[in-house]
Amino acid sequence: MPLSPLTCVVVDDNEINRLTLEHLIALTPDLELAASLSGGVEALNYFRQGGQADILFLDIEMPLLSGLDLPRLLPTPAPAIIMVTTHRDFAVDAFALQALDYLVKPVTLERFGQALARVREQRLAAQPQPTHSIPATPAPEPDTNLFVKVGTRMLRINFSEVLYIEALSTYSVLVTKAQKHIVYLTLKALQERLPFAHFVRVHRSYIVNTALIEAVQDNMLKLGSHEIPVGKSYQEEFFRNLRGL
Known part of the structure; x- marks a missing residue:
């Protein structure tokens, strides 16, 4: 069953x-403009006073x-x-308020559509799911082990225990709570080989395990x-995805 339009x-x-956002809303078939207001x-x-909306497009710097x-x-x-907003520096504060996304002016239609996709995903996830009389087979636990070259040997590393990976010249350092391993790969090369989606580059010198x-x-x-x-x-993309970690 299709979802109703978003107000x-x-x-x-x-x-x-305001006129720019109104135009983008008008170009999007499943959006309806409920109100366009000049201040907080x-x-x-x-x-x-009882006004309703599914989405609030909110400027940050406003008087009063x-x-x-x-x-x-x-x-x-x-x-x-x-x-x-026109400033990227408010990203941390915005996501601390549970903002679903953060658009930097001037807003393009493509970036506007990406923000709406996040709203639709959240709305779809909130819909009640049908019950099944036959319980689903639980998915197998993902294998978090990987062999990497450490020194002269191939070492099996449990990446669920790796806190972060740090660049060290042409090498990388895997850091766990208990120890460190020097791997003979650059950070970029190691990032390209990692099969784990929860390892995210957050700095030119660091990849972190977002699960930890x-x-x-x-x-x-x-x-x-x-x-x-x-x-x-890296801040805008990281904080935009922070709620999904």
Whole structure:
């Protein structure tokens, strides 16, 4: 059964930016514009007075009530929030507010469509799933072991225990809680050979095991007793996918 159209509210104190988003919404068949508002206060009043929306396209830098403050005041259930701003530096704050995506102006139709795809995926996942009388066969546990060349021997490494991988000149260092292994591959070559999707490049010198990230603060990832920086060129993509880790 097809899902009903998604209703949208645009909030931006710049009229040109509002018109741009309105145009992108009009070009997308399954979107409907519910309201286009010029500030955070107007948006708060809209929702407190019973206004509804599936998606809130929200500018960050606005007078009186910013896009970072508004989400904390919205009544529940709140819409899916997509931040729209001219600055990349707000990414960490945006995703701390559970924003579903983060668009940097000027917004292209392609990037706009990618953000909507995330909303649709979340909406589809929230739909009740049919029950089955015959229980499904559980999927086999994935093999997390891999042989890599360490020194003069091939060593079997359990990558579920690897916290992160660090570049060391033309070599790489696999770091676990207990020990380190020097591998005779560059970080780029090792990244291309890793079959595990949860190992993600977050810096020109680091690949991290996202399954073992304990906390994120100020663009730093805490893995056990280690702290790994997220490089500036990697921040937007990493934090956009943070909720799916």
